[in-house]
Amino acid sequence: MPVDDEARVHCRLDELLTERGMTLARLAELVGVTVVNLSVLKNDRARAIRFSTLTAVCDVLQCEVGDLLVVTPRE
Numbered sequence: 001m002p003v004d005d006e007a008r009v010h011c012r013l014d015e016l017l018t019e020r021g022m023t024l025a026r027l028a029e030l031v032g033v034t035v036v037n038l039s040v041l042k043n044d045r046a047r048a049i050r051f052s053t054l055t056a057v058c059d060v061l062q063c064e065v066g067d068l069l070v071v072t073p074r075e
Contacts, residue, residue, distance in 0.1 A: 007044065008071050008073075008074070009044075009071055009072075010044055010069070010070050010071075010072050011042060011044055011068060012067065012068055012070060013041055013068060014042050016063060016068060020061060022061075024038055027060060030060045031056040031060055032056065033053055038057075054068075
């Protein structure tokens with residue numbers, strides 16, 4: 001299967017933060033990354049994420065990777 005240039009992975013970080021009443025700044029502080037890096041992820045502009053960051057975000061938000069990242073259907 002060829003690689004599709006269209007980004008179909010959606011990050012649900014904004015929704016999860018809202019559900020938990022947490023700010024992006026607080027999450028960044030707890031995870032140990034910059035707000036800018038989390039903002040890139042939150043706005044679906046990230047091209048990659050370190051497993052250590054992904055694990056830390058999931059630990060803080062008490063969620064699974066599949067709760068945070070979802071694949072959108074092809075149009």
